[in-house]
Amino acid sequence: MTLRTHLYHALLWLVALLFFAPVAWIVLSSFKTATQILSVPPVLLFRPTLANYERVLSNPHILWGFLNSLLLSCSAVVIAVAVSFLAAFSFSRFKPRGTAFLMFLLLSIRMLPGSAAILPIYLMYVGLGWKDSYAGVILFYAMFSIPFSVWILKGFIDGVSVRFDETGLVNGAGWFRVIARLIFPQVMPGVIAALIFNFIFVWNEFLFNYIIGGPRTANIPVALATGLYSGGGVDWTFVSVVTTLYIIPPILVVFLFQRFLLVGMTFGTVRGEV
């Protein structure tokens, strides 16, 4: 390796560490005492303690918040991706009149900042009596995840030749089989990408959970915000422990699914198309 590549790699490491620093700080803080966390200069060598974890995990609100976060993210994401996949397939294959406009409409809700959409949605949820109900919150997250998923998945399905559909149909497969057994496996990378993307979105969502949720359906970001102040100041041990635990599921999701994000498997299996 030349000096140039060494320097280049050093630079990459530096940038990566820079991005990782806040995460490292919060994770390390979770094993410190409150005074160690706030000491200047920061304490790098210390005796780790699990006392913070014991205190936070004995708080039923936090455990409840974790369960809520998991339930809301997983169910919303599964519903959203299932609906989006079918919608994307129809847009891609049957091209209903006005497909381009419909696709635009679908995305337009995401063009508003959440704070602009929150009031009408709040009023609607109160009117329907859905506030602080699991079904209501899950449906909202699913609805909010669908537009982007449809866009991602339509791109992937467009990339799968209709010749596969035709070969399936001619050989006796019905549409359901074509969709589930021939097309779905080929757009796996797109499905996984949509799953991860939406999971992270719902997992980190605060505003809507705060407004249309309630004590029953509060997720961790809401629990974190409401539990932030205690004893007249920011409870840093609480923040660091909850945050450390909270970043584990997204890391696991990305780690477990990244191997499915292979592309290029389908290269050259239809003549004249890639």
Add this chain to the structure above:
Amino acid sequence: MSGIVVRGVSKSFKGRRVLDDISFIVPPDSLCVLCGPPHAGKSVLLRLLVGLETPDAGALLLDGLPLERIEPGDRPIGYVPQSFALFPHLSVFDNIAYPLRMQRAAPGEITRRVDEAATLLRITRLLAKLPSQLSGGEKQRVAIARGMLKRARAFVLDDPLVGLDFKLREALMDELKDLRAVLGATFLYATSDSLEALAMADRLLVLDAGRLVADGDADAVYHAPPHLRAAELIGFPRCNVLPGRREGGACVTSLGTLPVPESGAGDALSVAVRPEQIMLLPPGMQPVRGLGGVARVGLIENLGAESVVYLDVPGLRLVAVPANDAIAGLEVGQEVSFAIPSAELAMFDTATGRPAAGGASR
């Protein structure tokens, strides 16, 4: 009526007519080749038969069974698409087995028939691989094997050999003919290559710009083309077309005059001259009757077994495949006398493309 019957079929896409009143019959247990230039409507016709398109008018029957109301998957017709469309997530075995699986065949039958097809197409060693690991020719064979495994009475193949190298094409042409004989099924085979068409066909259909311009025994289509376009499209090197006009009972061309019987045909005529009908004459000899003249040799292409000679005459370049002894010592730029015996020449009405006269009846 058994076999494939196509009766008065038309199809338009967005106001553009791609098939115009097509009627023909593919006799049972035969191999019929549908030949035509790209975009002539071959693929559309095959897609109509397998059910991927619906005709605007006309009827499609297989062994007397009207096909229109039958779903594509239930039609007893196997299909080898022009694209391979091998499922990338399934192994070669599973790809080939696909039609049988869809028809809920017993596992034993699936294994047996996949092995049979794989042996016939010499791809047994590929069965465990994924399509992405195959070469173009191998993918082609897998696609053919899969197309053949549907329990069907007829098979349509859409230009399955296009883009393959010459040796592979020759081998696969033979294999396909054998396969048809083994299956004892009716084949409708589309190709844009007229040599492939002549080599494979029991019966030859020529499609040009959505119209059927020839339908008959391959030999007859070649020697007595029923349409000017059929003469032009079938045969390699390409047929020469000599413009002429009717004057009394004769057709006058720049290379001489031919007798032409009175008929309803118009005054503008075209004479089809096959390259092998042009004879080079020894130096000093002049053609006695029929067409002929003196030309300058423009180019000589040596193909090994034969040579293609391009002859330049005023306003025209003729393609000839003279006998090998006739071209010994022939050089580019040299002047040479040639004759075209008139007895076997086919003449067409230029406006309609319909025969005006001639053509050897064999």
